Amino acid sequence: MEIFLQQLVNGLTIGSIYALVALGYTMVYGVLKLINFAHGDLVALSAYVGLVIMMQLAGALSPAILIILTFLLTMAIIAIAGVILERAAYRPLRKAPRLSAVVSALGASMVIENGIMLIWGPMPRIFPASVVPNVNFDIHGVYISLMQVLVLIISFVLMVGLYFFVNKTKLGTAMRACAIDQDAARLMGIDVNRVIVTTFVIGSALGAVGGLFIGMYYRGIYFNMGWIYGLNAFVAAIIGGIGNIPGAMLGGLLLGVFNAFISGYLSSSWAMALTYVLLIVIMIFRPTGILGERVAEKV
Amino acid sequence: MNTKNIVYYGAFLLILSIIPFSLNSNWVSVMTTFLIYSVVSLSQDIVLGRAGMFDMGHAIFFGLGAYSSAILNMVFGWPIIATIPVAIILPTIASVLLAAPIIHLRGDYLLVTTIGFNIVFTQALKNNVFGITGGPNGIFGVEPLKLFGFSFSSQTSIYFLALFLLILTLIVIHNLETSKPGRALHYLNEDQLASECIGINTRFYRLYAFALSAAIAGLAGVVFTLQFSAVSPDAFNFIQSVLFFTIVLVGGPSSIPGVLLGTFFMFVVPEMFRQFAEARYLVFGIAMIVIMIFRPKGIWPAKFGRIPKYLIREE
Numbered sequence: 001m002e003i004f005l006q007q008l009v010n011g012l013t014i015g016s017i018y019a020l021v022a023l024g025y026t027m028v029y030g031v032l033k034l035i036n037f038a039h040g041d042l043v044a045l046s047a048y049v050g051l052v053i054m055m056q057l058a059g060a061l062s063p064a065i066l067i068i069l070t071f072l073l074t075m076a077i078i079a080i081a082g083v084i085l086e087r088a089a090y091r092p093l094r095k096a097p098r099l100s101a102v103v104s105a106l107g108a109s110m111v112i113e114n115g116i117m118l119i120w121g122p123m124p125r126i127f128p129a130s131v132v133p134n135v136n137f138d139i140h141g142v143y144i145s146l147m148q149v150l151v152l153i154i155s156f157v158l159m160v161g162l163y164f165f166v167n168k169t170k171l172g173t174a175m176r177a178c179a180i181d182q183d184a185a186r187l188m189g190i191d192v193n194r195v196i197v198t199t200f201v202i203g204s205a206l207g208a209v210g211g212l213f214i215g216m217y218y219r220g221i222y223f224n225m226g227w228i229y230g231l232n233a234f235v236a237a238i239i240g241g242i243g244n245i246p247g248a249m250l251g252g253l254l255l256g257v258f259n260a261f262i263s264g265y266l267s268s269s270w271a272m273a274l275t276y277v278l279l280i281v282i283m284i285f286r287p288t289g290i291l292g293e294r295v296a297e298k299v
Numbered sequence: 300m301n302t303k304n305i306v307y308y309g310a311f312l313l314i315l316s317i318i319p320f321s322l323n324s325n326w327v328s329v330m331t332t333f334l335i336y337s338v339v340s341l342s343q344d345i346v347l348g349r350a351g352m353f354d355m356g357h358a359i360f361f362g363l364g365a366y367s368s369a370i371l372n373m374v375f376g377w378p379i380i381a382t383i384p385v386a387i388i389l390p391t392i393a394s395v396l397l398a399a400p401i402i403h404l405r406g407d408y409l410l411v412t413t414i415g416f417n418i419v420f421t422q423a424l425k426n427n428v429f430g431i432t433g434g435p436n437g438i439f440g441v442e443p444l445k446l447f448g449f450s451f452s453s454q455t456s457i458y459f460l461a462l463f464l465l466i467l468t469l470i471v472i473h474n475l476e477t478s479k480p481g482r483a484l485h486y487l488n489e490d491q492l493a494s495e496c497i498g499i500n501t502r503f504y505r506l507y508a509f510a511l512s513a514a515i516a517g518l519a520g521v522v523f524t525l526q527f528s529a530v531s532p533d534a535f536n537f538i539q540s541v542l543f544f545t546i547v548l549v550g551g552p553s554s555i556p557g558v559l560l561g562t563f564f565m566f567v568v569p570e571m572f573r574q575f576a577e578a579r580y581l582v583f584g585i586a587m588i589v590i591m592i593f594r595p596k597g598i599w600p601a602k603f604g605r606i607p608k609y610l611i612r613e614e
């Protein structure tokens with residue numbers, strides 16, 4: 001039972017990181033019907049940017065302020081990077097055949113990945129160990145670290161915030177309208193470009209939080225990690241039903257827990273393969289993902 | 300085929316056949332891989348460009364062909380020539396079995412599922428299933444192909460083997476273009492509903508496209524094994540599938556010269572700039588974006604006869 005709960009906690013932690021990254025995929029897909037292959041590399045970039053900011057500010061500030069400042073600055077920088085990405089690689093192709101935009105996304109992914117390698121070198125970088133104090137809470141034999149608590153709480157708050165933003169605010173409503181029908185939304189007086197830019201800002205900023213969590217939780221970061229984390233998060237978005245925000249959250253958590261149980265009970269060398277077997281099985285039996293049937297509510 | 304095309308293809312093949320005598324061995328090796336990748340990309344184009352299915356797992360069939368040839372040779376001691384039929388039939392069967400349950404998925408979902416298949420495939424190879432795939436390092440020391448007492452072991456002989464494979468593929472694709480299945484795939488790609496309404500069995504022709512392209516890719520896999528006398532899982536991973544996928548789209552879907560140009564641009568050009576080792580892929584990514592912005596239908600898009608402009612639906 002303890003092993004089960006321990007794996008559940010680990011799985012939920014990784015799962016909420018996947019969910020944060022998956023939201024970026026799903027929101028862009030909802031509005032543009034485009035798989036943003038460069039999103040994973042933005043996540044990798046955010047880990048590097050965050051590390052640089054942390055190293056520059058370390059020592060001068062108390063840990064709590066350091067972490068908050070790092071998060072805010074990184075989110076801002078990655079949000080700007082996301083807007084530049086949209087402007088340079090996706091906007092010129094909005095009227096082109098859909099597959100051309102996919103190639104453009106793959107090109108953008110190559111640019112970011114190799115840009116990271118040129119700036120920070122091909123060797124892995126290590127996050128400092130002591131940013132978040134290494135405290136473990138022992139709850140009846142199940143260990144939860146402070147880092148895991150932070151990941152779970154912050155992800156939860158961000159996801160709830162996003163849910164309210166999309167469902168309760170004017171801009172969120174505009175976003176849902178664009179997801180359903182861009183032309184009709186434009187006729188209703190919605191500035192579609194602004195909505196798309198907002199989508200990229202929010203998606204990239206959430207991805208930046210995910211990237212920082214990856215850095216702080218696993219500590220080792222490398223220039224091409226965007227592929228692997230991006231792909232996993234993307235699978236999470238698909239499992240939940242791409243274009244669907246609660247679906248991405250659910251898919252992320254499901255994938256994280258599934259992964260943790262496979263690694264814990266079976267073997268970690270098969271974890272990745274079995275993750276994709278799960279994906280294939282879900283695709284065969286529920287072709288639009290678990291929550292994908294609400295096509296009209298795509299965002 | 301009209302006279303103009305015969306002249307073009309003749310010149311193209313003539314240039315390809317004098318290449319091994321005018322370049323050093325390093326470049327002959329690059330050009331051999333170019334020929335093999337062209338064949339795989341042409342086969343990917345049958346599924347992606349002609350049938351319009353977003354298949355991002357084409358390296359599976361390439362890899363299945365390569366691995367079945369290598370395993371039958373190294374583990375079971377078959378001569379290479381005897382492994383060729385298996386290396387064609389096995390990927391064909393696999394493609395039908397894999398594609399049948401997912402063939403109805405629309406665009407992006409199909410893409411993701413094929414990515415999934417590819418990752419499961421490479422993971423299985425790395426984890427050494429049945430103890431015959433050689434794990435992460437793959438299989439080394441595959442015998443050369445022996446035919447009528449001649450052994451295809453020199454660099455040049457493998458090059459001409461690959462060239463022969465390319466010519467064979469070009470003939471198959473040319474025949475496909477002018478045949479009933481080829482037209483069916485074209486209609487299917489243009490408008491699925493309309494093609495169903497005029498009596499095309501879309502499900503059958505989709506599987507047909509997968510099977511044909513897997514057979515060609517499997518055969519290309521054998522030549523790939525022969526070129527390096529080895530196979531390894533990383534040669535068939537998901538990144539390779541992305542490469543074949545982009546080659547088709549950058550070059551021009553369902554256009555033979557487009558796909559060949561695409562392979563040249565995506566595979567040979569990066570080799571030319573090897574001295575700029577690290578920066579080249581950055582520039583390359585920018586080039587991909589720029590090409591798509593200025594030529595969204597590929598560098599050399601396909602033209603379908605003399606159709607008046609007003610009849611073509613612009614997307």
